[in-house]
Amino acid sequence: MTTQNTPINESGNTAEQSQLGKISAYETHYNPSLLFPIPRAEKRAEIGLKIVDGKAVNLPFFGMDIWNAYEVSWLNARGKPQVAIASIMAPADSPNIIESKSFKLYLNSFNQTRLSGVDELHTRLQKDLSQGFGAPVQIKITSSEEFEQFSFGELEGLLLDRLDIEVDQYSPIPEVLKADPQQAIVEERFVSHLLKSNCLVTGQPDWASVQIHYIGAPIVQESLLRYLIGFRNHNEFHEQCVERIFTDILNQCKPQKLSVYARYTRRGGLDINPWRSNFSTGKMPSNQRNARQ
Known part of the structure; x- marks a missing residue:
């Protein structure tokens, strides 16, 4: 059962309005406006979760959405390309998801952007993605020198x-x-x-x-x-x-x-x-x- 005092989708964004399935221009200079948040509430109402003032309340779960971005690149202060892998953890009680193609377009916008270093990249990702998800996210950036720490394993069960x-x-x-x-x-x-x-x-x-x-x-x-x-x-x-x-x-x-x-x-x-x-x-x-x- 849902209780709706205001429309569920406060932002007005729907999946159909995103860049999914459309021809997109790939910007290569930093542009956080490319991120396209979609409220979680509408789909949560569909599975019977309670919605008040456009947000799900009394969720029967907690958790995270763990994103791994393998195509992160930018330019250092001298114009030399840098690469890294970014892991982003967004809390399940955040009001929004971010549509994945918009996430990729946003990351691509760093490709020709000069940054002072990994710390500046981390700061920008933290700010922009927290705003997009509507809640603080956790960011881990793994530089190319650290790639060897990655290993494979299967889920237990x-x-x-x-x-x-x-x-x-x-x-x-x-x-x-x-x-x-x-x-x-x-x-x-x-x-x-x-x-x-x-x-x-x-x-x-x-x-x-x-x-x-x-x-x-x-x-x-x-x-x-x-x-x-x-x-x-x-x-x-x-x-x-x-x-x-x-x-x-x-x-x-x-x-x-x-x-x-x-x-x-x-x-x-x-x-x-x-x-x-x-x-x-x-x-x-x-x-x-x-x-x-």
């Missing part, structure tokens, strides 16, 4: 993809999710590499690996895999898909504790990895890249 199931539904149906409340409470982690959805605007495929960590009545594994595969023809942004998965599992299976973490493959030099949870394990999920990233 029992692989659901081993199950030999029959599937004939390719849109998410919450009712297929089942748990057995007659069984003892368990703590389990499941992983699937079969999460695939489509861009809300362009319809281009988005590929991901997803980890489900919960404490509660045992979730029927076949039902969970069938549900996840159901996103195959579904059109939503990454963040919206993960929040839909979280709320559907929470509502249908009623676990005491739940965490959903998806690692999406990159597009346009960016990957987006949303994490939503209602319990703390004492640390953030790892930002370690998997084999498909």
